[in-house]
Amino acid sequence: MEATKKTTNPSVSDIFNTMEYGPAPESDDVAQAWLDDHKRNFGHFINNEWYHPEGRKSYETITPATGKVLSATIQGNADDVDVAVKAASKALPAWRELSGHERARYIYAIARHVQKHSRLIAVIEALDNGKTIRETRDADVPVVIRHLYHYAGWAELVDDEMRNWKSIGVVGAIVPWNFPLMLLMWKVAPALAMGNTVVLKPATVTRLSALLFAEICAEAGLPAGVFNVVTGGGAMGQTLAEHPEVDKVGFTGSTEIGKVLRQATAGTGKKISLELGGKSPVIVYENADLDSAVESVVDAIWFNQGQVCSAGSKLLVQEPVFDKFIQKLKTRLGHFRIGHTLDKAMDMGPVVSESQLKSIKKYVDEALEDGAEVFQVEAPEGCYYPPTLITNVNTASKVVMEEIFGPVLVAMPFRTAKEAIAVANNTMYGLGASVHSEQLPLALETAKHIKAGAVWINCHNMFDAAAGFGGYKQSGYGRDGGKEGLFEYVKPKWQDKIKIAPVDVDIKKFAATYMADRPAINGHDNGKDSGTPAVDHTYKLYYGGAQKRPDGNYVSVIRNVEGKVIAQVGESNRKDVRNAVEVAAKAQPGWEKRSGFNRAQILFYVAENLDMRKQEFATRIADLTGKPMADALSEVDKSVQRLFYWASYADKYGGTVQETQLYGTVIKIHEPVGVLAIACPDEFPLLGFVSLFAPAICRSNSVVIIPSQRYPILALDMYQIFDTSDLPGGVVNILTGNRDHVSKYLVEHQNVDGFWYFGSAEGSKYVEYASACNVKRTWVNYGLKRDWMSDAQGQGEEFLYQSVQPKNIWLTMGDIFAN
Amino acid sequence: MGPSDCPGPTNPGIPLDERWIESVRVNLPAVQRRAATLGTKRTVKKQWQAAWMLRAVTCIDLTTLAGDDTQANVQRLCLKAAKPIRSDILAAMDMEQAQLTCGAVCVYPSRVPDAVAALKRFKAPHVPVAAVATGFPSGLYSLETRLREITLAIEAGAHEIDIVLNRQLVLNHRWAELYREVQQMKAACGPKIHMKTILAIGELGSMNNVYKASLVCMMAGADFIKTSTGKEALNANLPVGVVMCRAVRDYFERTGYFVGFKPAGGIRTGKDACTWLILIKEELDDRWLNNKLFRIGASGLLLDLERQLFHYVTGRYAAAHELAMS
Known part of the structure; x- marks a missing residue:
């Protein structure tokens, strides 16, 4: 474990003897220059221009690794949302009238420009979120680029593949802080491909990559108003969702906020897709390659500090190999390196914020009080939380039931496949799952029975634009990615714009009572004609x-x-x-x-x-x-x-x-x-x-x-x-x-x-x-x-x-x- | 636990455990993913890179295994193994005193006397001479002559013997026979001569076979397990390294015996060598980061390491002809 970097400057001879790793910093010169270009004071990005309305509050976005302020950003209000939505509405008719091929050209251009600026994007994303440069470079940005190419393709093929569908209109996209750019792309790419225009609200604490991306879209020649970014506090997401000219809400975030948005948009005719939380199981059968399964667990729960909706946070190991596997995991954690975001050789960086850190700590402290065994390795001071393995818990433990959204893994043994599936499904969530076994029939059958939108066999947290991502149960509905992801951004061709006058419903009293009918003798003509009464016809439920x-x-x-x-x-x-x-x-x-x-x-x-x-x-x-x-x-x-x-x-x-x-x-x-x-x-x-x-x-x-x-x-x-x-x-x-x-x-x-x-x-x-x-x-x-x-x-x-x-x-x- | 805590191989072998062998499961795609990400998850820069490259130099079994080997080129090889890095480069890093040498020279049995004599002449008799043996590279000779080769090579002055496995026994899962053969080879080596067992992974057909053959060799008392002869179509690559290191770790965890690991063939650049060291550090631990338990079988690698070190010291890239060839 090398939680903290050596501050000394060891000689070649020293290192030759210790064979320790040293610092491997990624330069942030260009990123800092980009922040300077904007005088470290960002407005909204609307109509391909920066928009700085007067009298708004400002929010300082920091880099979690050091707590240092990166830049001021604007705290928008309802007026700003309105300006952005109006811009998107104005841009809509021309954009949706373009041929699929023309839209494909635009999206292709964006893809190319993102590739050209890929290192700048990777550094900005790492700085703002805290995740390691290695992950933004090797995961976030490649997935972003892949999505743009994939959906440029769907735009091209829209007349063949989506001939019975058409665009919805203005999309309000609301995305979280864990993969700020990647998750916005999961919404923006299909939305644009299908002919919608977009207003995006990034998460409060991670705004920069969205703004940088907006600038890149403008550079790539995307028409004004097609993609707009407004920044602000959490409540602004709801303001956006409720705006009367927003026709579709695409949300990724917590189940709690997803429910609020569902209620807020109820009855308005707005289409909504929700990609919410998870407590995804990782099943390891006794006939798995255990060493490889350990690496899969690393990908499952310690990728992005565990701040992944589909994090494999619930480890289920078959009883005969449980102790051995836990030991292997502990040995593996002994090799973990936790440190600065921009060090290229770190397994984990800081978590996104102090409040997230606090929330994770609280879960683990409570588990300790409940008698769980907690294994951790050292982490640096500051906004860092160590990779954590919790054993001696059961299906009723809070850390087993709830999403922690941090690098915390709970592990439990199981006896049989049937039991593994039962425990895996014993959750209100259903986003991801992984199964580890060298016996394909068992792995496939398990995958079939797990209620989740993605099941990885002998791996975890693989993403690709061609495969939709989304949940079962309270992990939400709708898919991001794949052809299935297109359906979230279209409506049937025959359907007009859904215009509904505001509907007044008393939610508490609605249809709570009913009035049954009483005997009715008028009009019944039983047997009048023939003289013999017809046999009474009984209808039941x-x-x-x-x-x-x-x-x-x-x-x-x-x-x-x-x-x-x-x-x-x-x-x-x-x-x-x-x-x-x-x-x-x-x-x-x-x-x-x-x-x-x-x-x-x-x-x-x-x-x-x-x-x-x-x-x-x-x-x-x-x-x-x-x-x-x-x-x-x-x-x-x-x-x-x-x-x-x-x-x-x-x-x-x-x-x-x-x-x-x-x-x-x-x-x-x-x-x-x-x-x-x-x-x-x-x-x-x-x-x-x-x-x-x-x-x-x-x-x-x-x-x-x-x-x-x-x-x-x-x-x-x-x-x-x-x-x-x-x-x-x-x-x-x-x-x-x-x-x-x-x-x-x-x-x-x-x-x-x-x-x-x-x-x-x-x-x-x-x-x-x-x-x-x-x-x-x-x-x-x-x-x-x-x-x-x-x-x-x-x-x-x-x-x-x-x-x-x-x-x-x-x-x-x-x-x-x-x- | 650092590289200086390395005890060297301590493996007396254990009785053949077929149940253990049967329980082996290797998932190739997952192994490949692990191998592919080792070099993206870790890197060394600046003086760390220089120090690691020097460490790699000391782990090289500087090798010539060609049909046209003669005293002339073997002698040159020995001198290079004794003084692998130009002294001004070492001086610039304050590493002259360390008197670094390669881990060993590795030659055909008939070249052993040349190598021993040359190293003596260059005042480097402490650099071990390793001889390949037992019907290298195919192993398809009678057991009698294969065993005899070991004895002859040792009599000629070899300090280490790199034996080749009988691949037929692996492919047909005749583990007990394989165990007995390797055991007899170890007996022929005796307690003082380090025996490296070459699996010839390019001819074993599956990673499961690689892992199982590794286990059988260790059970039979191998001091090192080694990937390849350099003559197969596929030689040392990182996925195989991952699998063999895991076998070494597995064996250590169950028995407490240290066994060394030697990838050979195909490792040509300084960057490659660092990635292999990363593999050892991550899949095993620092105790293996030492030429007592880790060797790289290579010939051209040394020159690239020297060029990288030249660059570290001078900030300029060297031309190959400016550094002594082996």
Whole structure:
């Protein structure tokens, strides 16, 4: 351990005897000159110009290695955000009208200019964040360049590859301090490629690289207003997100702030993607190459001082090799070098700030008090925290459950693969994971079962523009990188700009109660014509493959277009929601395990059985809605076609191979979101229902679905078809009743992974707002109708995108050696 | 624990442990990543670089293993090994008193008498003479003659013997036979002669075989494990170095015995040599940073080291002809 540098000037002879390392400083002359060029006083960068409004506060950004001030920067306010967003809005029409090729030229130029200034960028980034120059030089900057080239390519190919999509508008990007430039690039590159303009707010403590990059974009000739940077305090992120002209919010940061932004933008029609925290497991099986796994752990948790969203902070080692592995880790840490940011031979630099240091310390101190064993090596005085290994903890320990965002690793033994997977998934997060084993079948199966957006096999924290990065569960939604990353910055071509008048919803009271119907005798014509009464038709709720009486034992009366009573259906309440979600969650893994072929067969069979009862369904539609019979028949026909369509996709959207720089294969698997709650629209009571449940289950989700509130009978008539079509119980669960009341309990249920809501503007706002509780994915209509008969609107890639979450499995390759 | 705490090889060998051998797992991509980042995570500059390069000089087994070796070039090699760096360069670093020499000279058995005589003449009898033996480079000769070669080389004055493995036994996983052969070779060397076992990693087919062969050699009593003869298509490279160092560490951790490591073939520049020293410092520790436990088999490397040191001292780059050839 060489925590501190020797201040002496040893002779060659001394060093010959000790064989110690010496200082290897990277010069910061050019970086300091760049700061001087700007008189060490930065404004915002808007419209390709520096913008220094009067009367703003100033924020001094420091270099954590020494605490020395680098420069003053401006603390913007809402007016400044407005100026920047207006600039982006103004630049938007011309930018989005450019051909993909023209945008590709611009992004290519930026890539080239970043390459030309790569060392300056690396030094500025290191100085401002504190991370080592080695990492900015070898990781951050190469990833930045790679992203620019990759997305220049997507811009070029937009007409071929994204032909059903178009730009969203103005993107508000909010990024954290751990990879200031790299993470902004993950948003800016795809946003620009798809024809959006951007306003970026960098993190409070790391602003310089964003400003430098903005200047480089201007140098590269990017039109004014296409990319703008505003700096300020943390709250300014929310100001940006809430700006009415911002159409899309791209956020990377903490789960806590992600939830706040979700709530702040609820119901506004803004698209949002969240890349949040993690507590990523590192699994080491007994048959791993243990020495190599040690290095993987180094990459997992001591890369960037552990300040990585996907840091492998939870080490799980199989019991027979646990002690040996821990010993190896301790030996390895004995070789660690911790010191100044600009020393080229350091493993770790300082953490980003004193407050971060304090927060890390607090976690470790608490663990010590709880009886954990803490192993550390020395670190220099100042803003440095040593690499730390904590043992003698369990799954309930705070350091095991919470994200520490520092160089702190917790380690626990496990007995079997099943247990390893269970402990790995025992977290609210799901960003990354790594598996170490020389047994490929075991490693792959483990990767399949871990709920995380990236699983690295025998490595950790590999990044490449061609593979999307993002989370499951409370690690967020949306992907940065890959083709999957494009979908965060586009909307369907048919969709107009979403303009919604501000929606007033009392979040506390929304749909908390409902009123059931009382007996209704008017209009019921049972048996009048024939003299013999018809057999009463009972509709119940349907979940777990069986008809269930509603818990509350209240009903809702369903009338036809003439007001005649057609049926009574159950009013679901929170307990019905609880029961339905429970069976849906139980059924989902088994459904997912079935082959695509099997799911396709079942959906085709549902179509076949619906087609056999076409007349009956059409008559019902016509009777209920008053549609002409011909229209009703086409709705049924279209529903049959949709079922065919989604049956066809059951085995055709499994994923792709990602073309990263890894020697090996990165496989993107489209995994189901999990348990999806769906609220169906009233228009097209059958087709709406079919168009929503079918894509969801074809991609292996289970659903709890609220049919059209006015005409639920068509969905209820379907459950007989499900039962005769071999659909396993629990895959489709139908809850009738008040749409918003049932939605409320579904969206608040923390075992529901996603919500598709097609109802009112108010309900949409509520669903988006309440989804923040467990960061569930949402897809809502803001009260706007879509034409379900249209194939552009009622099927297609948008539905596939909403039905899956990509998982990238990184498979390194190689054993062939020499002869 | 520094380089001066180096005890030299202490390995008496242990009984063959086949379960240990079977448990070996090497992940090549991860090893390659480790090897590729050693030189980006560490570097030495200024006087550190000079000192490290001098250390590298002392670890060189200055080698000539060519069919046309004669007394003339062997003699030159010996002089260079005895006085590897121009004295004015050493003086400028205040290192003249250290009387640095290379770690050894390494020659074919029939050139051993020339080497011994030359070193004596140059007043450097303390520079060991290493002889390759046991059917170098292929090893495909009868065990009887291979063992006899060792005895003859020692009788001719060799202080160290670099034996080659019978690759067939590795490729067919005949560990017990390999163990017995190496054990007999060690017996032929006797307790005073350091035996280096050349794995010929370029002909072992996999890193798992490299690791396993390393273990078998150490179990059989090898003082050093060495990568290659210099005659295979693939010689010393860093990934192999990572694997063999890990085997050495593994063996040390389990038995407490020190075994040395010698990469050979393909190490040509001062920068390469420093990276190998970094590898040793990181994967093993400072106790191995010494020619008692670390050697580099090379011929051209020395000249590049001398040129780098010339540059350190003068600030100018030297022309090759300004430095004595070996």
